[in-house]
Amino acid sequence: MPPKPSAGRPAPAGDPPFANALAAADRCVLCGMCLPHCPTYAAHRIEGDSPRGRITLMQGLAQGRLDPGNERLRAHLEGCLGCRSCEAICPARVPFGALMDASRTILREHPDRRWRRIPDRLLAPLRALALRRRFARRFAALAARTAHRLGLRHLLPARSHLGRVLRHTGPSLRRMPAMPVVPGADAPDALVFTGCMDAFFTGPDAAAALEVLAAFGLRVQVPPDQACCGALDQHLGRPAEAAALQRRNEAAFGAGDRPIVVLDSGCEAQLREYPQARWRQRVTSLTALLSRLPVDRIRWRVDPVRVALHLPCTLRNVTRETAGIRQLLEQLPGVTLTAVTPPGNCCGAAGTAMLSQPALADSLGRPTLAALAAPGADVIVSPNVGCSVHLRALQAADALRILSPAAFLRERLAAHSGPT
Structure with missing residues (x-):
């Protein structure tokens, strides 16, 4: 049975933010080039779980022709992992991510059953x-x-x-350590964005990043009033909450042109899509920043290590910074990148999808792990905290360590004799 048409509900297409995104949806020519790149379509082989199928449903939803309370409609739209592989490959440049965010806003504003909220x-x-x-x-x-x-x-x-x-x-889960004091932080060369997972998972990574930046001679500062990047709210249909977080971060990091160093690819992707052009130009990943600096001036460990580099969806499809992290790691003495070709385009973490869609997330995560470990790697490096949490949960106790770029770089400093 197809999704039911709206029963007397006002058509939400008049909402200006979605009206703009809906116009962009008209670019889709239903060519199907996105199908091989969509993890949910590969898993289910259902047109409603493909990018072009979802675009058709979003258009019907926005025009008031489909009932936002319909269970099947919601399942198709809420089941998208937001990997944006379709957007990266689309010849018509359909902004699928923005469309999905807007459609989820409509779903949140028109819940099918009030008790669920x-x-x-x-x-x-x-x-x-x-x-x-x-x-x-x-x-x-x-x-x-x-x-x-x-x-x-x-x-x-x-x-x-x-x-x-x-x-x-x-x-x-990791405790947040005391952050090291960086000399000259009152006149910083760069500002560090730690994100909202610092107290849960990434606190040690932030401390490692400060040590690595100091080793490069950079004076850095961690603005105390920063907040979550807003990605969780944005992708779950809460744009007002995401906008409030954006304003908080813009005030915390201030004006000027000092780089904003981001430690997580998901946060970087969200910060890059803040509307102010000057802000977007300041945002950079830790590895992209360091890849432009003289790496050979730092004393590194030289013992051999084979690294399986995990490239998350946000890195490949949004920030497009896969070259910088490869270039940096390949310059380190003793480091060899293994040849990894993970199956599919997504590990299944997808923000909160690893918790809300466990069967799908695990079915994508396990082959990703197997592919990363297959070439005989000693360690896995992933620049995304969600992907790391998800893949680490699927591992056996004696499996490969999964490190952030910051943690791995700190380990390779000559001052460190081994894993911490």
């Missing part, structure tokens, strides 16, 4: 506080680590959402 409404203030305030993130992270240590995950059904959260994120 009760948990979200109850948690919304806590989520907003955690994304904006470091003390709230630290408290939430402490609670998560405590629950993991007490083994509460074993008391919850594996298929329950909370049980999945505790089991899947547990192997990656």
Whole structure:
């Protein structure tokens, strides 16, 4: 049965933000070039789970011809992983990511069953506080680590959402260490964006990045009032919340032309799409910045190590910075990049999809892990925290370590004798 037409609902196509995105959807010529690059279409072989199928559904939704409460419609649109592989390959340059964000805004504004929004409404203030305030993130992270240590995950059904959260994120939980003091930070050469996962997973990576930047002679500063980049809200249909986070970050990092060094490819992709052109020009990844500096002036370890480089969707399809990270790692003495050709285009993490769509996420993550480990690598390096959390959860206890670029670079500094 096809999705039902709207029953008397006002057509949401009059909303200006989506009206603009809808006009861009008309560029799609249904050529099908995107089909081989879509992980959900490859998994399900259903037209509604393909980019062109979803574009057709989004047009019907925006024009009021389809009921936003229809279960099948919602499943197709909410099931998109947002990898944007279709956007990268599209000859007509359809902005699929913007279309999907806008369509999810419509779905959120027109819920099919009001009771389904009760948990979200109850948690919304806590989520907003955690994304904006470091003390709230630290408290939430402490609670998560405590629950993991007490083994509460074993008391919850594996298929329950909370049980999945505790089991899947547990192997990656890390305390946020004291950040090293960088001399001359009052007149910094660069500013560091740490993101909202610092208290949960990436705190040690941020500390490692500061050490590496200091080794290159750079004076850096971590603005204390920064907040989440807004990607989680943006891609879940909460544009007002995402815009508020954007304004918070713009105020925290201020004007000027000092580079904003981002440690996670997902955050970088979101920050790059803030509307101000001057801001976008300042945003760079840690590896892109360092690849432009004289790497040979740093004292590195020379013992051999084989690295399997994981290139997440945000790096390949949005920031398009795959060359910089390769160039940097290939310049390091003793480092050999293994030849990796992961199956498919997405590891399945996809923001929160690894928690909300566990079967699909795991079916994509396992072959990705197998491909990364196959060439005899010693370590996996991934510049995306979500991908790292997801892949680490799927590994056996004695499997390869998965490190961020910052953590790997710190390990290769001559001052470090081995893994930390």
